[in-house]
Structures are given as structure tokens and as C-alpha cells.
Amino acid sequence: LANGKLRSTTLDEFQKLTGLELEGEGGGLKEEMPPIQRWLNRILALRIAMQNAIFDEYLGLIEARIEAAKEAGTLDLGVESINAERITILDRTVIRRDQTSGAETEILRLDTEERYKPLALDRALRILGDDARPIVNRKSGKAAIRCSTYSLTDDDGEIVRRYELVRPTRTERMRQDLLLETMWEDASEADFSALWQAEVEEMSGKTRTNTLYLVTGLLLPVWDRLPDDHVQVWRLNTDDGQSFLGRIVPAPLVTKLADAFGIAATITVSGAETAKHVMGTAEITALGAYRLKRSLVAGQQRLELLDWPHTRLAELKVAGCFTEIIQHKTRMFVPVATAATVIDRITA
Known part of the structure; x- marks a missing residue:
């Protein structure tokens, strides 16, 4: 609120509407903020539309922090x-x-x-509604339920709209703009049911x-x-x-x-484990003679290979890596979709 990153209201507007005095004489925030009960009471006295907008952004911020903590492994759930x-x-x-x-x-x-333990078809059908639509992927022959979920607010205060995809054996979240680029499409309940039941039967014994x-x-x-x-x-x-x-x-x-601990432990780490660790934690990890890091490029998280000599450019491309020239510099990336195989080739 103080940094002007909310779209629902500004600091000045919020103070005028709620009567809360949050700024000190020097222009910064006061050291002692009003108690939480007063915050909530004043917000609940606002118009319903304003309340909903504020709480939607607040919940989006909370969920973004929870998901970031889950990915980093720092979320304490007991x-x-x-x-x-x-x-x-x-x-x-x-x-x-x-x-x-x-x-x-x-x-x-x-x-x-x-x-x-796949979600049974009858339970999946009960989820369907105005905000939970059946979709199918014609390429993979799979079905899912597309639900709206909380938007995220990025570091610049921009709202990132997302969907939640409920699948028979898992749930995943995807940005709305990225979902539009996939093969998922709306489907009739009959088509959805046939593909959903087929996956349930396929996975039940596995x-x-x-x-x-x-x-x-x-x-x-x-x-x-x-x-x-x-x-x-x-x-x-x-x-x-x-x-x-x-x-x-x-x-x-x-x-x-x-x-x-000063002990010997010879651990063979698979390419899949390495890729999952780097993507989940953003920790730069040794990969033989190279290092692997997570990099944000064009709004997407990628796996970038560091410390590679130009003399091995052709060899790394044969292994499955690809390059891009970004700000006049050639950078090497490992495709996320095939990272396990490519990393195993590089470290073989």
C-alpha cells in the first residue's frame, strides 16, 4: 500500500476512506500502526466492491508468498x-x-x-460449474477442470491472472496467457467424461x-x-x-x-533431480565442469548453463542445449521439458 503497488486503492485514498492515519510527519509510515481489529473494522465499513478488491489483492499477495516458500522449501507446516x-x-x-x-x-x-489415487469421475463432475469448466487436450488425450484461482501480484505490482487445472492425479496452476498457448480447449461434458474416466482407469493400478x-x-x-x-x-x-x-x-x-560432517558419501544425482532442485530453489548447482542456474528470461523461468567454453558450443547443442543472443551476449540454456535427458548427456 505504501509503495503504491496496489491497484485497488492508493495510500492517500485509503487514509481518506478509512480515517486511519498511517503517515508520520516526515512523510514516511508511522512506527506504530493501528491494531489489526481497527484495520479490519475500517475496511469492512467500505463499499463492498472496494472491500472485495482489497481482499483479492491481499489474498493474492499471501498466496504468492506461500507458493514461493513452498518452492524454496522454507514453508513451515509442522x-x-x-x-x-x-x-x-x-x-x-x-x-x-x-x-x-x-x-x-x-x-x-x-x-x-x-x-x-485418482479423483473419481463422479466427484469430478460435481466440481463442474460456472467457474469450473471441463477442458481437454486433444494432443495428449487428457482431461482437466479449469478453475479460476487467486491472481498473483509480482514484484512490480502487476496482477498475474491464473487458472487452476484439476487433473485426475494432480492439481497445477498456470498463467492465463500461457494456458492460451497450449493445446487445452473447452469440451463437452461427454468428451470430458470419457477422457477423464480413461485416465482414472489407467492410473488406478499404477x-x-x-x-x-x-x-x-x-x-x-x-x-x-x-x-x-x-x-x-x-x-x-x-x-x-x-x-x-x-x-x-x-x-x-x-x-x-x-x-x-567430514564423511564420505558418493551420491549419483540424476538429471531430473538436478533440474527439479534448481528450478525449485534457484540455487546455482555444479554440473560437472559447468554450473546450472535458474534465470528469468522474457517472463519465463529457464535453466541456464554457466561456465561453458565456446569450443564446446557444438557439442552442447548436440546434447540438446540451445543458445540465444541476449544483449549482445550468447547464453546457453537447457530446455526445461527435456532437462533430465540433456543434463544426463552433459554429465555422462
Whole structure:
């Protein structure tokens, strides 16, 4: 509000409408703001249209921060659970043993097998309405429900309109302008139902396997030496009663963590894990002789390859990379859609 980034109102207008005095004598904000109850009471006394506009922008800002924290792994939700069909311990490495109690802190490499639980067609049909439209992707043969969701407000105060796509096995959010460039299109309920049911039947008997690195055991003495990102504590449960509690560490950070404790840990990180880590955290990550970073180019997040010599330009292009000349400089990028394969080729 003070920085003039809201579209619903300005600081001067807000003060006049609500009677709240927010600015001090020097022109800046007062050190002591009115209590939250007074804020809410004054806002609720405004016209309904103004109330809705203010709260829509406020919720958009909150959701943007929540999503950013989720991507960075810094959102604290307490202890969350992963319920798996099967958990297999592939290996375990002790990184600390308490001298008094003998309690150990370990890094476990786990394979988790989770069964897909697709949303049944009858429940999907109940979601449909004026603000939840059936759409299909003619190219992929998949169905989804397109719902309006909160817009985001970027750092410049611009409103970014978005849709939420509800799929049988997942939900994703997409900018409205980017959705228009895809193969998704409106569909009849009959076409939607046929494709939705086909995917439900296809996925019902399938499972997905993930490899996780879990720091478990006595966590408190080592907490400040664990990565600052991804501070979530997870409980992994299986149907046969197995349970593991600890901090999940992204694969690209395991070697760094092992080095911090002075132990040997040879970790093979897949291209998919590396790409996911860089896109999710924006951390610049070593990639063999190169480094990989997330870069915002033309409004889209890309994977950019750093430290590449021009003598290897042709080789990197054969591996699947592409270049663009931006501000008279040739920059190298890894396609996000095929990043896993391209990264594996580069590091082979």
C-alpha cells in the first residue's frame, strides 16, 4: 500500500476512506500502526466492491508468498506425512554419534513406492460449474477442470491472472496467457467424461517410485548444520507399519551435507533431480565442469548453463542445449521439458 503497488486503492485514498492515519510527519509510515481489529473494522465499513478488491489483492499477495516458500522449501507446516505402499532402505550413513547417549544421526537413501489415487469421475463432475469448466487436450488425450484461482501480484505490482487445472492425479496452476498457448480447449461434458474416466482407469493400478534422502535419528544437535532450505519435517508411513521421521534433503545437497560432517558419501544425482532442485530453489548447482542456474528470461523461468567454453558450443547443442543472443551476449540454456535427458548427456 505504501509503495503504491496496489491497484485497488492508493495510500492517500485509503487514509481518506478509512480515517486511519498511517503517515508520520516526515512523510514516511508511522512506527506504530493501528491494531489489526481497527484495520479490519475500517475496511469492512467500505463499499463492498472496494472491500472485495482489497481482499483479492491481499489474498493474492499471501498466496504468492506461500507458493514461493513452498518452492524454496522454507514453508513451515509442522510435520507432514507421506503414506507409501512400500519403503525400501537402499543404504544408510551415520553422520553423527552422540558421545554420551550413543544416539545416531543418519542419512537414509530410501525408495518409496506410492499408489496413485485418482479423483473419481463422479466427484469430478460435481466440481463442474460456472467457474469450473471441463477442458481437454486433444494432443495428449487428457482431461482437466479449469478453475479460476487467486491472481498473483509480482514484484512490480502487476496482477498475474491464473487458472487452476484439476487433473485426475494432480492439481497445477498456470498463467492465463500461457494456458492460451497450449493445446487445452473447452469440451463437452461427454468428451470430458470419457477422457477423464480413461485416465482414472489407467492410473488406478499404477504406482510411482521416488528416491528420497532422509536425515533421521537425533536431529536437534545437527539442525543448524542442515540446509537452510527444505526445513520441513516428514513422517513416512507404510501399510505394514513402518515409519520414519526426519528431514528430507534434496539429492544435489547430500554430498555437500556429507562434506560438512567430514564423511564420505558418493551420491549419483540424476538429471531430473538436478533440474527439479534448481528450478525449485534457484540455487546455482555444479554440473560437472559447468554450473546450472535458474534465470528469468522474457517472463519465463529457464535453466541456464554457466561456465561453458565456446569450443564446446557444438557439442552442447548436440546434447540438446540451445543458445540465444541476449544483449549482445550468447547464453546457453537447457530446455526445461527435456532437462533430465540433456543434463544426463552433459554429465555422462
